[in-house]
Amino acid sequence: MGAIDSLKAMLGAEPRRTIGVTQDAVAIHEAKRQVKGAQRAKEIKALHSGNKSHKWRNIRWTTLIVINLLFVVSFRLDIQLVEGALTASRVVGFHFADLNSSLQVMLAYKHILINLVIGTVTVLLLWLLFGGRSFCSWTCPYHLLAELAEMLHLWLAERKLVLNYPLHRGTRTVLYVIFVLLALVSGYTVYESISPTGILSRALIYGPGLALVWVGGLLVYEVFFIRRMWCRYICPIGLTYGFVGAISPVRVQYELTNCLHEGDCRKVCLVPHVLECTKKSYAEDVKVAIGPDCTRCGACVDACPTGSLKFDIKGLNKLL
């Protein structure tokens, strides 16, 4: 998929299958077509005998917990390392401001606030460097809870106790526009009052409150009705950082050659539409960079039995 198509897919369009594919890719697709089904099944079984890795998940969870603990510890022990919450903070004195929170504030308040602009640009550059939606999977405390809720959901779903009722992926785009307009028209930061990211971050740092009931309700809903509802279909923060991810050099890269097209990656992915290229005969090139909606969580990297999905930094290979 081209850059425009992958942005469209992020906004909710069905991922397009690219027509023009490179000759190398065509050759590999053709070679794979020659392999007989029985032999292919054998290959797959042989590869699956190896144990599953949780390397990236462990690294990521550790990072997420450490980042959030830094906020908590800075306040509790008064060491002034990371002051504030995820919506806005000072990191060793430098202003940081969450992109979506600043957007809400600026739309509602309708003033250009210099400290906020500085903080927003800093955070923009930071996540531009680290992959955009990596904010979601590597920093957002709700993401971690939602992952645990998802495990429970899948466990129950396996036993036919719950069903998943997916929404249309365009929902998030519509809600994004609605929350932008609401902030602009009402003059209040409407989204902030229900943002589980802000609520959880503040609850961790300043102590729990009634607002956690809302977050708990969302998690329960995700367990029983809609797998990863908030992160997949609703959260405007994810979309904001998705745009940043569109031009970030850090991404997951797919390599067609060894892929057996079993779809393990799509099963664990928060946003499976970005992995469309892993379907058999879909990849337009031998190497495909995964699109902007990818949270760079590394679940697919862990899940892939053939090592066909790897973290990659654009341009770094050329430099080395």
Add this chain to the structure above:
Amino acid sequence: MSEPHPQPQAKPVFTQKTRREIMRSVALGGAVVGASLFGFFPVLKKWMPRLRPPGAIDENEFLAACIKCGQCVQVCPVEAIRLGDLDEGFGVGVPYINARDQACDFSCDAVQCVLACPTEALAHDIDKKEQVRMGLARLDKPNLCLARQGKGLKGPARGRGFKGLHRIESIDRWKPVKMAKYDYDIELCDLCLRECPIDKAITLEPMSDDPSDKRRTPVVHQACTGCGMCEMICPTEPAAIVIDIRRRWGDV
């Protein structure tokens, strides 16, 4: 299992799936937007008028400009600032002060919360405590006031169980002390005036021309910043003197 029925038309399953998805999306998206709009009720109905930290701009603008990060909470030496909860609607995560429990006594001297605010929701043009206007003190229950009854006070202002902090310069210039541990011994209660951090904000005036009449009444002057120190220190229950939130001098 019975034989699956042959599909009469081409791919009706796909469209139905999409249609169901969209219907669910409209319902759930609507519910989320609806939930977010509940925030209007507490704000518009003014369910919970709150005393905002020093420098807070006009209430509606304040709710908009505040990025709900709590940096003001972190710098306050007496931990006077708290953050709003879900029942405050759009005031979720917005700082307020409950003066009776813990007032701002300006023990940081330089209005630290204002300096900490990244969005100027606490207006940066304030650099001295005297410029702050949070509200105005008012003698709410004159009959309770100890000074008006000519009474004094022995012991802590608010009892041994009170958790509030206050800087008392004669004890420690920098570190606030627990009010419960500080004993007063005064013949005529003048705590609102004695502990007021602002010069000439409150005075005690005689109640009659009789020089032997010990009774005095607290009078609030224009210098009052509305910090709430008098409301916190007032030893009567409930407080005889309170803060009228956001009232300005001359307001009715």
